[in-house]
Amino acid sequence: MKTVNILLSGVGGQGVLLASKILSEAALIQGLDIKQSEVHGMSQRGGSVVSHVRIGEKIHSPIVPEGECDILIGFEPLEALRHAHNVRHGGVIVYSTDRINPSTVSAGFAKYPEDVEARLKNFGEKALAVKAGDLAAKAGNLRAANVVLVGALSKLFEGFDKETWLKALAKSVPPKVLEMNLKAFELGRESV
Helix, strand or coil, X not given: CCCEEEEEEEECCCCHHHHHHHHHHHHHHCCCEEEEEEECCCHHHCCEXXXXXXXXXXXXXCCCCCCCEEEEEECCHHHHHHHHHHEEEEEEEEEECCCCCCHHHHCCCCCCCCCHHHHHCCCCCEEEEECHHHHHHHHCXXXXXXXXXXXXXXXXXXXXXXXXXXXXXXXXXXXXXXXXXXXXXXXXHHCC
């Protein structure tokens, strides 16, 4: 398998790190090498969170090289746009349409750009919008939007079969919320 570079970007509290953990578990189940690195920033205050995940036969560095991201998962449109320049030609962006205002917007110092989704289409081969919040609510909990996005990723990521993803999910979430997360995962798969 060739090395696959994935970036996950969002806002603190959206579950970026759990999504990275599920992805990493899936790679381990497949017997692949995985390197992961996170940048938390001011995540506890609603700031940016970015996770780099690299999967392949042998990975030496955890950081996705600039311009070599195969798949960007944006948990929020503006956070996706912030990292879209890292997507290689032919890469894919999957992003949640659910907006979270940055602190500057909430404080009235700036305005949320109206053209974020249109601008995302200028990067990579395609940009796929997912109504992750709506689908998570349908699964039973709005907080499962991250797993909806993992489900969408699973449909695009050719390296792992569905069973691998389900095993990784079962290893990564508490048993009491597994059923709800499985629903969220399925809804995410169906969305792309």
